Amino acid sequence: MPLAFLAVLLPGLYWDRPVDTADALRKAGIERLYVPAGREMLWRELGFPATAFDRAHAVQAAAPTVEYQMDVASATRVPWVDANGWRFEREPGRSFFYNASPDSAALAAAEAFAYGVDAAIRAAPEDLAPFGRMVKFLGQIGQPGLPVMANIGVIDDGSDAMAEVLNLLARHNLLFRVTPAVDPKYDLNISNVPEAANPYEFAMQVRRHLTDEKRLVRIYGSNVVLVRMTGDGSVARLHLLNYGKATVKGLRVRVLGSYKQGKLAAFAHDGAALGDYNMVDGATEFTIPELGAYAVVDLRD
């Protein structure tokens, strides 16, 4: 059965610079803009579909990146990842604003796309070209209308402690959805975080309760690649977001379930294909030869 594709919700460039930058935008392949209120007409006259974006009422998203805190003693050598997936899950239906630091605009676009959120991304001028290439790539791969897949249901109490737990669950690829009540379709439901709990320890307890064997997705070969998964059991899409600056070589992915076919679309790696594809022990495994900022893998049985 062919995948049904939704109207694609692409992230937009938030551009508050003068209109004499229009040529730079065209050169970067930027076709659509979010602009401060009152400037829409100026840009439309130059041929840009422009929409007013009220950044003050949008949820602020962090510039996606990795921080290698080498001078800080820690329990593990895992770098800190600034990612927004948990935030998107927590505030569905909201618009998000990124003030993207240099080199992060393309990844921000991919992140927002992966989670299907409306996002305006303020990019540095030097990031226009990669941002434009990413948006073009996102438009090409489309967005199949598949439900989000998760192992864990989270009844969010809105607390700061829960925010950190959500962040850590996402950070460790423990796929979750915020749910209003306990839902038996999840392998595990969590409803509150003890006040005195260490969020990291709590997240690790969740992992142990769930068990790695039941996890929908496992990632081997990087600790800065985060995953979003959609699917219906017969088809699935994995969004793989690489928050590190370096291309990841030989990333191994394990997906629970047997999918006979897999297709890779990797940003900036045209023609790349999945390697060492196999189905074993009720799971499907494959290797992504090179992962830049973003890739999607479409699986079907």
Added chain:
Amino acid sequence: MAAAAPTALAAKDRKIPKYRVVSHYQPAAQPGMPGPYRGQAASVHAAKCIDEATEKPNPDAVREMMTRGMCALTGDTDVRDAWARLVSPADIVGIKVNCSGAPGIMSSPVVVAEIVRNLMAVGVKPAALWIYERFQDQLDSVHYGRYLPEGVHIWAAENERGSRDSYDPATYVETELFDEDDTRSNLIRLVGSRFTKIVNVPNMKDHGAAGVTGCLKNIAYGNFSNVARSHSGTETHTYSFIGTLAAVEPLRSRTVLQVMDGLRGVWHGGPFSPNRKFRFYPKRMLFGTDPVAVDRLLLDIIDDKRKAENAISVWDRSPKHLGTGGDHEINPDVFQFVREPGHIEYAAGLGLGVYELDKIKVASVEV
């Protein structure tokens, strides 16, 4: 030699992680480790094998050491016969060097060149010889190519640190050690897909986590990805992880010879060697097929040297000697981790060789 190592320490109070070994390779009829010379080693000393002032090896002395050592190990009188017991002309041979301490200490290019010469003497073609290491930058720093015949491959698994494309996704050890997300350590792909034999060339080194690093550590951590995860805080899982990795097929079956290069040694601060004051000169090479037996000898070599320097033993587990902030790099009485020299005895328990000193037959040779 020192008194018997405190074996009782090795087995007690260790939490052994749950390991899942995945490999479709079958063991050889006689696995290379411990191989035909289980519980044996040849120990060759040559006073002139290295100039301590310049740290320059003497190729003639190294050749004599290798000839005498291989003959002492095998009982042969012609060194070609000794090598031919382990390697045939049709083999594709990986030579696992250790470059982590370069330029202070590494598998000496002179030693490696002599191994290559011996392998070629029994008919192995240069193109069937692979000098290999995990990290490209470390390997490049040694410049083996200057010492080797045309055609010998010099290859590293990770031309960028962390890249996994040269590892076999179907051969790995899965275990969670410190909450890490990536719970797999994969075997270098060439070990299964290309090499038919492996010669292991470790050094004589102290090791901040494992106590010492010799045959087992070099063949285990030097052939698998994602192994640094075994240390965190002051704790390390080297006790059981090293042997577990070394026993994975086909690594275990194909590693047919241990040539421990002890022209130089490191008695503290290993596996690296930025500080020359912690280097010493055993001027010794050990030969064997049993990595446990050879490493058991190494344990005493390193610990004897530490005692001679009035430094704490590799067996010391006292928290009072643990330190952070780099003190361990300059002070031999400070350890970064609670060390696990018991990893050698643990490996013996996996069938990789003989640990008890009184059961190891050592052929001592003076050149």
